[in-house]
Amino acid sequence: MNESAEVRRHAIRPTRAENFPEWYQQVIRAADLAELSSVRGCMIIKPNGYAIWERIRDILDGMIKETGHRNAYFPLLIPKSHFEREAIHVEGFAKECAVVTHSQLAKGPDGTLIPISPLEEPLVVRPTSEMVIGEAFARWIQSYRDLPLLINQWANVVRWEMRPRLFLRTAEFLWQEGHTAHESAEEAQAETLCMLELYRQFAEKYLCLPVLCGKKTTSERFPGAEETYAIEAMMQDGKALQAATSHFLGQNFAHACAIKFAGRNGQEAFAWTSSWGSSTRLIGGLIMAHGDDDGIILPPDLAPVQVAVLPLIRGDGDGEVLDYAKKLRKALLVADPALRVEVDGRPLRGGEKFWQRVKGGTPLIVELGRRELEESTVSYLRRDGKEKMAMPFDVFVSSASDLLRDFGKALYERQLALRRSRTVSAKSKEELREFFADGGGFAEAYFCGDRDLEKQIGTELSISTRCIPLDRESEVGPCIADPSQKGPLTIFAKAY
Amino acid sequence: MNESAEVRRHAIRPTRAENFPEWYQQVIRAADLAELSSVRGCMIIKPNGYAIWERIRDILDGMIKETGHRNAYFPLLIPKSHFEREAIHVEGFAKECAVVTHSQLAKGPDGTLIPISPLEEPLVVRPTSEMVIGEAFARWIQSYRDLPLLINQWANVVRWEMRPRLFLRTAEFLWQEGHTAHESAEEAQAETLCMLELYRQFAEKYLCLPVLCGKKTTSERFPGAEETYAIEAMMQDGKALQAATSHFLGQNFAHACAIKFAGRNGQEAFAWTSSWGSSTRLIGGLIMAHGDDDGIILPPDLAPVQVAVLPLIRGDGDGEVLDYAKKLRKALLVADPALRVEVDGRPLRGGEKFWQRVKGGTPLIVELGRRELEESTVSYLRRDGKEKMAMPFDVFVSSASDLLRDFGKALYERQLALRRSRTVSAKSKEELREFFADGGGFAEAYFCGDRDLEKQIGTELSISTRCIPLDRESEVGPCIADPSQKGPLTIFAKAY
Numbered sequence: 001m002n003e004s005a006e007v008r009r010h011a012i013r014p015t016r017a018e019n020f021p022e023w024y025q026q027v028i029r030a031a032d033l034a035e036l037s038s039v040r041g042c043m044i045i046k047p048n049g050y051a052i053w054e055r056i057r058d059i060l061d062g063m064i065k066e067t068g069h070r071n072a073y074f075p076l077l078i079p080k081s082h083f084e085r086e087a088i089h090v091e092g093f094a095k096e097c098a099v100v101t102h103s104q105l106a107k108g109p110d111g112t113l114i115p116i117s118p119l120e121e122p123l124v125v126r127p128t129s130e131m132v133i134g135e136a137f138a139r140w141i142q143s144y145r146d147l148p149l150l151i152n153q154w155a156n157v158v159r160w161e162m163r164p165r166l167f168l169r170t171a172e173f174l175w176q177e178g179h180t181a182h183e184s185a186e187e188a189q190a191e192t193l194c195m196l197e198l199y200r201q202f203a204e205k206y207l208c209l210p211v212l213c214g215k216k217t218t219s220e221r222f223p224g225a226e227e228t229y230a231i232e233a234m235m236q237d238g239k240a241l242q243a244a245t246s247h248f249l250g251q252n253f254a255h256a257c258a259i260k261f262a263g264r265n266g267q268e269a270f271a272w273t274s275s276w277g278s279s280t281r282l283i284g285g286l287i288m289a290h291g292d293d294d295g296i297i298l299p300p301d302l303a304p305v306q307v308a309v310l311p312l313i314r315g316d317g318d319g320e321v322l323d324y325a326k327k328l329r330k331a332l333l334v335a336d337p338a339l340r341v342e343v344d345g346r347p348l349r350g351g352e353k354f355w356q357r358v359k360g361g362t363p364l365i366v367e368l369g370r371r372e373l374e375e376s377t378v379s380y381l382r383r384d385g386k387e388k389m390a391m392p393f394d395v396f397v398s399s400a401s402d403l404l405r406d407f408g409k410a411l412y413e414r415q416l417a418l419r420r421s422r423t424v425s426a427k428s429k430e431e432l433r434e435f436f437a438d439g440g441g442f443a444e445a446y447f448c449g450d451r452d453l454e455k456q457i458g459t460e461l462s463i464s465t466r467c468i469p470l471d472r473e474s475e476v477g478p479c480i481a482d483p484s485q486k487g488p489l490t491i492f493a494k495a496y
Numbered sequence: 497m498n499e500s501a502e503v504r505r506h507a508i509r510p511t512r513a514e515n516f517p518e519w520y521q522q523v524i525r526a527a528d529l530a531e532l533s534s535v536r537g538c539m540i541i542k543p544n545g546y547a548i549w550e551r552i553r554d555i556l557d558g559m560i561k562e563t564g565h566r567n568a569y570f571p572l573l574i575p576k577s578h579f580e581r582e583a584i585h586v587e588g589f590a591k592e593c594a595v596v597t598h599s600q601l602a603k604g605p606d607g608t609l610i611p612i613s614p615l616e617e618p619l620v621v622r623p624t625s626e627m628v629i630g631e632a633f634a635r636w637i638q639s640y641r642d643l644p645l646l647i648n649q650w651a652n653v654v655r656w657e658m659r660p661r662l663f664l665r666t667a668e669f670l671w672q673e674g675h676t677a678h679e680s681a682e683e684a685q686a687e688t689l690c691m692l693e694l695y696r697q698f699a700e701k702y703l704c705l706p707v708l709c710g711k712k713t714t715s716e717r718f719p720g721a722e723e724t725y726a727i728e729a730m731m732q733d734g735k736a737l738q739a740a741t742s743h744f745l746g747q748n749f750a751h752a753c754a755i756k757f758a759g760r761n762g763q764e765a766f767a768w769t770s771s772w773g774s775s776t777r778l779i780g781g782l783i784m785a786h787g788d789d790d791g792i793i794l795p796p797d798l799a800p801v802q803v804a805v806l807p808l809i810r811g812d813g814d815g816e817v818l819d820y821a822k823k824l825r826k827a828l829l830v831a832d833p834a835l836r837v838e839v840d841g842r843p844l845r846g847g848e849k850f851w852q853r854v855k856g857g858t859p860l861i862v863e864l865g866r867r868e869l870e871e872s873t874v875s876y877l878r879r880d881g882k883e884k885m886a887m888p889f890d891v892f893v894s895s896a897s898d899l900l901r902d903f904g905k906a907l908y909e910r911q912l913a914l915r916r917s918r919t920v921s922a923k924s925k926e927e928l929r930e931f932f933a934d935g936g937g938f939a940e941a942y943f944c945g946d947r948d949l950e951k952q953i954g955t956e957l958s959i960s961t962r963c964i965p966l967d968r969e970s971e972v973g974p975c976i977a978d979p980s981q982k983g984p985l986t987i988f989a990k991a992y
Contacts (some may be wrong), residue, residue, distance in 0.1 A: 037632070038578065039571045039619065044632055045645070047566035054567065070543035071550065072828075075535045076652055077573075077594065078670050081603065084532065084609050094601040096574065099611040100621065102595040103656045105576065105586075114581050115595040115618050122611050123535065125572075125596065125621070136533070136540055151543070156572055156652065160599045172572050 008156045011294040011359055020237040020288075027165070027287055030359040031296045033165050042163035045280065048279050048360065049167075051304035053174065053281055057154065059206050059301065060176065060278065063198055069150040069178060078132045079125040085131060086256035092223025096160040098125040098171075108487065125158040130224065130249070130275055134257030135181045141181060141271060143262045148191070149181045167284030168241075175279035181259055181271040185250070188272035189227075193277040194249040197230045199244035207282065208299040208411035209233045209289050210312030210419060211243060212442075212491060214467025223277075228252035228310075232466045232491065234419040235288035238441040240493040243285050246276035284496070290384075290411050292496045295359035295382050299411055300404040305342040307400060308333060309364040312350040312369035324373045328366065331397045339400065363407050366399065382407055384414075429457065429480055432492060434463050440494055446477035448487035457481055457492070466491040507614040507855055516733040516784075521662070523783055526855040527792045537660035537667030541776065544856065545663075547800035549670065550777055553650065554589075554842065555702050555797065556672065556774065559694055565646040565674060572652075573619040574628045581627060582752035585815055586886040588719025592656040594839060596669075621654040624722065626745070626771055628886050629675045630753030637677060639758045643688070646679045663780030664992050665739075677755055677767040681746070684768035685723075688744040691772040692725045694741035702906035704795040705729045705785050706915060708987060709740060710963025714810035716948045719772075722746035722852060728962045728987065731917040736962045736989040739781050740774035769991040780992070781898035785906050786880075789853035793879050795907055801838040802898060804858040808846040808865035819823035820869045827893045835896065854879065859903050860896065860953055878903055881912075893933065925953065928988060932957050936990055942973035944983035953988070964989040 012030055016023045028034055033049030036042070045053060061071070077100060084090045100123040102115035133151065141149060154176050159231050161169045182188040182241040196213055203209045211231035221228040225247040232240050253259070255272040263269045300306055311318075311325040312324025322345050327342045344353050350367065357365045358381070366380040366431065367388070369470060378396040381388045384407060391399070426432045440463075447454070447465065457480075458464050468488045475489040508526055512519050524530055529545030532538070541549060555872040557567070571680055573596060580586045596619040598611035622628065627649065637645060650672050657665045674691060678684040692709055699705045707727035717724040719745040728736050749755070759765045786793040807814075807821040818841050825837045840849050846863065853861045854877070863878040863884070874892040877884045880903060887895070920938025922928045931939050936959075943950070943961065953976075954960050964984045971985040 035632075035635075037571045037628070039573050039575060039628075042571035042573060044571065045569040047568050050568050051566070053569075071546050072543050073541040073546055073549075073670065075533045075538035075540065076654065077535050077538060079535060083601075089610070090601075093912055094609060097599070097601060098596045098619070099598040099601060100594045101597045101611055102618075103593070105579075105590040105593060105595060105618075105620070113576055113586070113590060115597055122598075122601075123594070124601070132533070132535075136531075139531075158572065174569065 001033070002059045011355065015293040016236060016291075018081075023291075023293075024284075024288060027291050028166050028297050031361060033283070033296070036164065036166065039171070041161045043164070043166050043170045043172070043173075049283060050303075050304055052141045052286070052298065053280055055304060056206075056282055057176070058346075060202055063202060064152050064176070064178065067198060068260065069152045069180075071159055072151050072153060073155070074129055074132050074136065074153060078126055078129075080122045082122060082131050082135060083124045086098065086224045086253060089130060089224035089253075089256070089350075091157065091490055093127045093159070093353060095372065097162065098158045099123070099125050100125065126155070127157055127159045128275075128277075129153060129155070129157075129177055129179065130253050131257065134253045134273070137179070137181050137271070137273075138260070141259055141261050144183050144264050147181060147183045147261060147271065148187060150178075152176055152178045167287070168281050170280075173181055173280045175277050177277040180277060181254070181275045182273070183261075183263070183271070185272050188250075189248050192227070192229060192246045192276070194276070196231065196246040199231050199246065199276070199278060199390045203233065203243055204230055204412065206288060206299060206301045207243075208408050208415065209243065209285065210416040212414060212467060213471070214469045214491065215473070216467055217447070217449050217465045217490065218456050220465060224249065224252050227253065229470075230467055232493075233285055233289060234415070234442060234493075235496070236291075236418065237288070238422050238439055238494070240442065240495040241281070241285045241489075242466070242495065243282060244276070244278035247274060248432075249275060251272040278413070286321050288496075289415055291361075292384075296361035297411065298361035300363045300408045303340065303361065303363050305340050305362050306404055307339060307341045307364045307366060308357045309341060309343045309366045309368065310350065310353045310357065311343065311345060312367060313345070313347055321368055321370060321373055324370050328368065328378065328393070328397070331393075331399055335397050336401045346441070363404055365378060384410055401422050426480060427491070432457070432463070432480065433461055436494065442466070443492045444489055445480040445492060446475075446487045447490040448479035448485035449490075450482065450485070453481040455477075463464045463492050463494050466495060467494050493496060507851065511789040512732060512787075520784060521788075523787050523791050524662050527857060527871075529779070529792070532660065535667070537657045537683045538661050539660070539668075541670075544800075545779060548782070548798055549776055549796065551800060552702075552778055552800045553672070556698055557650070557697060558673070560648050560674065563690065564692060565648045565676075567648050567650065569651070570625055570628050570632065570649060572622055574622055574625075576620060578619045578627050578631060579620045580747060585626060585720035585749075585752070589655070593623050593655065594654045605807070605839045616881065622651070623653055623655045624771075624773075625651070625653075625673055625675065626749050626879060627753065630749045630755060630769070633675070633677050633767070633769075634753050634755045637755055637757050640760050643679045643757060643767065644683060645678060646674075646687075647676065648672055650675045659729035663783070664777050665778075669776045671773050673773040676770045677750070678769070679759070679767070682861060684746075684770050688723070688725060688742045688770045688772070691770070692727065692740075692742040694725050695742065695772070695774060696735050696762070699727055699729065699739055702795060702797045703739075703782060703785075703887070704904050704911065705739065705781065706912040707907060707963065708963060708965050710965045711969070712960045712963055712986065713943075713945050713950060713986065715950050716961060718743045720745065720748050722748065726963055726964075726990075729781055729785060730911070730918065730934075730989075731940060731992070732787075732914065733779070733784070734935055734990070736938065736987075736991040737777070737781045737784065737940075738908050738962070738991065739778060740772070742772035743770060744766065745769040745771060748837065761938050765828065784992075785911055788880075792853050792857035793907065794859060796859045796904045799836065799857065799859050801836050801858050802900055803835060803837045803860045803862060804853045805837060805839045805862045806849045806853070807839070807841060808863060808981045809841070809843055815863055817866060817869055819866050824864065824874065824889070824893070827889075828896055831893050832897045859900055882908055922976060922988070928953070928959070928976065930958055932959055932990065938962070939988045940985055941976040941988060942971075942983045943986040943988075944975035944978055944981035945986075946975075946981070948979065949975075949977040959988050959990050962989050962991060
């Protein structure tokens with residue numbers, strides 16, 4: 001046990017304390033989740049990583065449908081003229097987009113292929129779909145009877161990234177983007193906040209990630225939005241991760257795309273729209289929130305395998321141990337048919353199988369050998385624990401679901417404690433500076449929201465405003481940057 | 497009843513007999529499944545259509561995982577140099593690809609956006625992923641222990657289409673593409689056929705579509721494949737639809753992408769690969785196989801709603817009728833929790849709700865009014881039937897699942913009968929000509945497989961070879977185009 005405990009401290013090198021960004025890369029490699037491809041900034045999501053994404057997608061999809069939204073699919077390519085209809089929107093995305101200009105390749109003089117057949121109009125690979133969905137909405141919506149229109153799409157998007165990081169910033173990523181249209185500003189605003197709340201519930205319940213729900217400052221808004229809201233989580237290095245956003249778009253996109261309807265009074269009016277999204281970056285968030293120096297730790301609801309059963313196969317009597325493992329799997333599934341249990345019967349050394357599961361983040365890792373078979377017990381490691389535990393077979397079977405639930409709660413509580421311990425109130429810029437020079441975390445400060453002052457603080461301290469927490473929106477005080485102004489309580493942090 | 501039956505003959509205009517291609521467009525419109533977008537050749541899959549795709553995807557995904565494959569995700573964009581590594585492959589796709597050449601848009605002199613920041617190397621939007629997945633396989637595979645490697649991807653692909661048709665041929669479509677690597681030719685060949693068989697089972701069981709499993713002639717092969725297999729279904733106009741394909745790629749892509757491994761004997765060897773795919777075109781197949789002059793008819797397993805319960809709401813006593821409808825839904829779900837039942841309580845005229853469901857293809861459409869409530873009965877239409885039926889409440893509840901199963905079987909049998917009635921043996925080119933001049937269908941003829949002869953017949957009669965059915969591969973006879981040659985039994989047809 002001691003030897004094993006010794007090894008566990010070193011499964012990932014460097015450790016979080018030694019070099020957090022490099023630890024992150026090594027965790028992904030150790031769990032075989034993803035890798036960069038030969039296409040600049042694009043990642044390959046490997047089967048282990050994609051299985052986590054499928055869990056995220058399936059759960060979130062259920063919640064989105066439950067709240068009355070329907071899935072649809074819109075074109076990948078957006079005509080340039082369409083893309084440029086909303087001035088602020090296009091400004092926000094024009095600098096990082098993939099532009100399709102030709103529709104054929106043909107052999108050039110040197111024998112290699114060159115693009116031919118230039119398109120009449122260049123097409124932009126969608127960085128987000130407000131414009132292409134807005135155009136459809138303009139066709140679909142005629143009368144107030146067609147509202148609200150509540151649509152969601154699961155898709156890939158491309159935003160050129162100069163400094164790609166797996167899951168966190170990649171040129172192409174997978175996401176869901178909701179797009180809705182409403183009769184009134186109030187309804188669109190309510191939808192925007194309803195989806196923010198849905199994301200909060202998803203993050204806290206399934207990702208085991210406590211988040212702050214807040215409003216963005218003017219300069220951090222989505223290009224073209226009237227208001228942007230986000231859920232923000234703290235990672236173990238104290239930095240913030242924006243885990244999902246929800247935008248109240250006012251009538252900006254309705255004007256740009258001509259989304260009009262005949263109102264109850266017979267008058268034509270522009271619709272009010274919202275959009276909201278979350279992406280594969282959630283996987284990056286999971287890693288940085290819960291992982292330890294042995295690798296990723298998966299919340300129970302997102303783990304493709306919740307209980308890994310590893311029979312120790314050494315020679316004589318192997319068949320019996322393997323049968324014992326299968327019997328355990330069967331009993332677990334009888335006790336709770338929704339459990340995801342896998343028996344790993346590969347003839348590898350026990351240590352190899354065990355460490356694969358540790359680095360892969362499986363919540364409960366069960367090892368069964370002759371001793372367990374003879375004593376009718378189960379030895380297991382709860383992935384966030386340090387020591388293996390043992391239990392009678394029947395007790396383990398009847399308590400596995402509870403163990404998983406407790407495990408999820410513990411992950412959440414640990415994260416919440418982290419955030420609390422690394423959140424401070426800052427009364428002056430000097431206090432902000434000291435806090436971020438010394439590790440940092442979330443700093444709460446009153447801030448007036450002035451764009452220039454925000455930029456200045458940001459550049460000076462390498463931080464940004466994360467959000468104005470909604471549950472404390474009424475707290476107003478003298479601005480940290482310009483005390484002659486008043487401003488709401490605002491969270492500052494370094495951010496991913 | 498008579499009046500209603502009268503109307504039913506006219507729900508879709510034109511009828512199939514009058515103009516099949518236009519009928520197809522109108523069925524899609526009536527069921528609100530999809531529409532063409534402002535991007536040339538790209539479609540928008542609307543919520544009703546996407547819900548069918550989700551059913552297809554979920555079922556097929558389960559079957560693909562069940563057979564040991566794992567999902568992953570690879571980049572949308574393929575570097576040009578990579579794309580051109582397999583000569584035949586690139587030739588097959590270079591004429592219809594979207595080429596990304598720039599990474600920014602900026603305001604030009606006239607104020608509109610122009611592409612700037614040309615890429616060092618153009619990128620091709622994937623038309624299929626052999627090359628980008630092959631490159632990853634080359635990294636992932638080192639030894640025979642890494643084989644077989646069994647990967648599947650759900651993704652969007654782009655192939656420029658000059659004559660787009662919703663679901664059947666669109667510039668962008670959704671699909672799954674499987675890619676596998678093996679130690680030996682035999683194993684790769686076995687995988688290719690195993691997936692063909694999986695597609696056959698999926699088509700027959702879930703799409704209720706009888707299909708021919710066969711091998712393609714040389715000229716109909718996937719670009720770069722050694723052998724291409726396909727499942728081919730007959731549509732109601734007698735034309736063939738290739739519903740899925742499975743390719744034995746030999747070592748062609750392994751050579752192009754350098755997929756090598758250390759074999760059991762220590763020698764380095766190239767892997768043997770396969771790929772296989774099916775797409776949103778299956779929805780087009782469903783429509784053309786099962787639809788009638790009232791619209792689409794959905795097979796029970798693919799119908800997002802299997803039983804639509806429509807309370808007739810007219811005024812007094814509406815609440816009771818609505819409650820009766822809800823009671824029916826509840827009872828159906830108790831009898832079979834997997835049933836998908838929807839109560840449509842909207843205050844629309846009964847006829848409007850009823851016809852929406854007819855045109856939407858719901859398998860069982862239940863109408864409940866005061867009479868049904870008082871008599872404790874259920875009136876329903878089986879979507880492939882002509883007349884409404886009635887049943888005691890309890891009998892309907894206990895037999896709904898059976899009704900759906902019978903319905904699926906009936907769709908399958910009807911299709912099988914159609915194919916049988918429109919399949920002929922042709923002994924000469926003259927017989928072929930007459931058959932296709934007179935409506936056509938599937939013609940069985942011996943054919944030597946010569947590329948030039950195939951092209952000649954194809955051009956003359958506007959038909960193509962569909963496949964050499966695997967279950968009759970041993971049947972060989974004098975070639976229909978050149979009787980001095982022998983050839984296997986081959987299916988000729990007009991095709992989508």
